[in-house]
Amino acid sequence: MSQHPSHTFASHSLAELAERFGLRLQGDGGRRIEGVATLAHAQAGQISFLSTGKYAAQLAATNAGAVILREEHLADCPVDALVAADPYVAYAKIAALYERLPAAAPGIHPSAVVDVGAKVAPGASIGPCCVIERGATVEDGAVLGPHCIVGEDCIVGAQSRLVARVTLVTRVTLGRRVLVHPGVVIGSDGFGLAFERDHWLKIPQLGGVRIGDDCEIGANTTIDRGALDDTVLEEDVRLDNQIQIAHNVHVGAHTAMAGCAAVAGSARIGRWCQIGGNAGVLGHLELADRVTITAKSLVTHSIREPGEYSSGTPLQDNRQWRKSAARFKHLDDFARRLSALEKDNNDE
Amino acid sequence: MSQHPSHTFASHSLAELAERFGLRLQGDGGRRIEGVATLAHAQAGQISFLSTGKYAAQLAATNAGAVILREEHLADCPVDALVAADPYVAYAKIAALYERLPAAAPGIHPSAVVDVGAKVAPGASIGPCCVIERGATVEDGAVLGPHCIVGEDCIVGAQSRLVARVTLVTRVTLGRRVLVHPGVVIGSDGFGLAFERDHWLKIPQLGGVRIGDDCEIGANTTIDRGALDDTVLEEDVRLDNQIQIAHNVHVGAHTAMAGCAAVAGSARIGRWCQIGGNAGVLGHLELADRVTITAKSLVTHSIREPGEYSSGTPLQDNRQWRKSAARFKHLDDFARRLSALEKDNNDE
Amino acid sequence: MSQHPSHTFASHSLAELAERFGLRLQGDGGRRIEGVATLAHAQAGQISFLSTGKYAAQLAATNAGAVILREEHLADCPVDALVAADPYVAYAKIAALYERLPAAAPGIHPSAVVDVGAKVAPGASIGPCCVIERGATVEDGAVLGPHCIVGEDCIVGAQSRLVARVTLVTRVTLGRRVLVHPGVVIGSDGFGLAFERDHWLKIPQLGGVRIGDDCEIGANTTIDRGALDDTVLEEDVRLDNQIQIAHNVHVGAHTAMAGCAAVAGSARIGRWCQIGGNAGVLGHLELADRVTITAKSLVTHSIREPGEYSSGTPLQDNRQWRKSAARFKHLDDFARRLSALEKDNNDE
16 A cells, blocks of 8 residues: 555665666766765765756765766766766666655555456555446556546556546546556546537537556646547657646657646647647647647647747736737738838839 | 446437437438447447538548438438538437436445535435535435535535536535536635735635536636635536636636636626637636637736637747747837838938 | 534624724724625625725725725725725735634544554544555644545644645645645656657656745645755745646745746746746746736746736737737848838938
8 A cells, every 4th residue: 555655765886877777887886875866965875967067067066976977077077977878867767766656565445445347456556545436447566546536447557556636537548657646637528519509518528538658647637538539648648737638639659748738629749749838739730740839839720840839929027018019919000011111112 | 326337328210319309311210320429430330420511521431320411411421311400419419318427326325424414315426435514415316426525515406417526615506417527626715815014814715606507617627716705607607627717707608618718806707708728817807798719818808899809929930939029029119110211201 | 523613603893803903993893793795795794895996986885884994985984994004904804703614623534544654643633535644744733624645754734724635745844824725736746757769768756845834725736846856835825726836946935826827847936926827937947036927928038137027919809810910920021121121211
């Protein structure tokens, strides 16, 4: 259960880390590393990293036991070092050794409510107050923290982890090693309405949601199920917090979205795309692979070419901004007057 | 209980559907329809629909048993058909026959916590881990899925459905047939603060929330209760996911808002309005009936006339956008220079 | 427990209120005040307030028993009055006397799941279905409503109140008198990724979150824990609903943010700042003290000077807006042509 965590701490020698991740060691291979920290705060028993020149100044003063860095910074390193082509990638792998996840013992917490028609693998861990409904499946090694709801006909794939208070409504399939953070709702009704004379009629949402292997879904994100076909996230899609994915959206593999991004119904987003914070994509559009949308931009047409796209205006002092904004309303008039002046000059 | 769904499937003859919904039948009235699907994926036992010319190309190739369409498309239909003035409306009604909702048996799940001072109608269904607090009322035919909280002095109207994990904080009244999706919070404190010298004082939020009949509230949407009077949604208001409705907002009947829209305190929105995704309305403004706000627009002044309103700039390649954005800061200067040039020319 | 509220109502004489809050009394000091209401709706037993001239018209017609107002409005007041330098501040204090919070009896609800390795003070109140995990601490006088989760190594400070369904994931420390509304998630993983060849690697999020005394966190807001160091909110920070605070953000004391604001990773926001609704701050930026950002603006660079800052364009009728937006794309071209015309004129 999540409330019986293991409290053992990891310890590895520098030589061990170098060999395990194919890094070049400079210094004392026998040095014990018990954790990771920033260049500014690391102590003797900890390893830090330098991925950009931006923090190079901190390198000289670091008290870290060792630093992961690029060849180019090695000469300036006052302590032991591990040389990596990409120090941030090497750091990600090394830091994972020191992450202390709650050890989740297999089994079902007595306060959980599991329907007789649900399948829970013996190796799965179901936390306090979870509700597993009829026709649901939780595969081996899956870990459900407290207050998770797995609705009818939902599948939680092997080794997936629902941190806490995650709701899978219905017809949701999570692949393997999917990580879902608290407050997430997957498989809620898509927003489908038909207008009849003077009132709305609800369009039944009869599809489901398919989430690929190795996806991560941030806190309080919502992903609606499809109207007829499914809403789909391919493998390794990474969603930050409070993202809204509407019904029948298709997100390509390895695409990442920052907090508060929103994608409207039936939009199709390519692979290796990056959607900035609070950016929006209108419905039924298509984005090619490797498209980047900057923060708070609104995508109003399909994008066929890889590249970076933006909308909006720059931040200004409010008094200045009011002047720009007032003039924005008359841009069409300006354009006509500018053309008229050019014509006059040419006629002279 | 939600974990004992009915698994019976619906089956209707084409003639039956035609008669029930007043549609013109062409073809075999005896054909059995067991479900709905898209033109592209429908099989012999399923009915599909064509509401816009956009998908007309798919009509010729469909394997559907029948298609709901307009008179004008009848000639191109290779299979049986139901002719409707508005195929999407007809589809909404027919699809509803095939939606399989969990059958909710009346009663209170043993894991639910119901205060002795709460009233739960015998015909209501209270799911696992629900909490019904003192002074709360759940009317007949209401269905509460798992993990719903109905706080003090809240009322859940007859036939309303709280899908799962819905929180009604206090002084919230839901009308009849209200549908609320997971993660919704209604009746939380409005954001009221007074600044005294060097710190904030909280303004107690003493009002409530009134939600009319037939409203739908999307996943993770938040609706604050009023400071003194109530926050109000009239009947048939339709809210998508992650919408924020601040205290004392009044939303007129039949208004719909797309995902991530936000309405600030005491704004008054008319009837039949449509607020686009991530659009915002500032506080204390009034919007007339039948106002449409496009996605991501910010409403900064009251709107007296029906119509469509927008703000923002179009999406551009980032390099181009940077140039436009830089020039935006100097629009006021441009305007002055333009006028000066016009004056020069006229003086000549 | 939250389901056993006290239903006693408050009653104070006008003289008592005047003396307690240092206000000047005009009229019958013996008048009993049993509640607060708006000028428009207040009855004889209630007190109202007039803080801005905007509502002065309502003063003449009010049926309130008394009104809190400024000296300047006293002459126009048809009923008893309390004269205050800042009527809204005085109202905040008086209204607090009439707020009826659920009386939370100390103790742990039988349906709560408290780990043997957790510390819950005898004076704390733990509601139905709460889950308190190993290493967690709930201090004296803290009140947890239904469905709260206090994860490993989290601390809920004395007198803090988690209204309902709040999740503290891990390494979260709340100060004293912190008020957290339903649906809030604090301490979820920050969004940290490293890209290796063709896929994402997760950066373990090993830091925590520290929330200062007297902070308020709105419904469905998310605050991620730090990657290595902590995410920090200093004292008296006030967050509205659906706000996203990314990992390693630092928010200065007394800063307030309106609904749907978002702050990206490692941004540092000063004290007494006000961030408007749905405004955004990009990562690694710094905002000075007393900076105001208007609604929906995007902060794209650090701000060194106090003041008000904005971005965006004004709302227009959609047809007009389309023209402005189309021209926006050609601003750089306009600027060049304008300069060329000026050069021509000067050459003449």
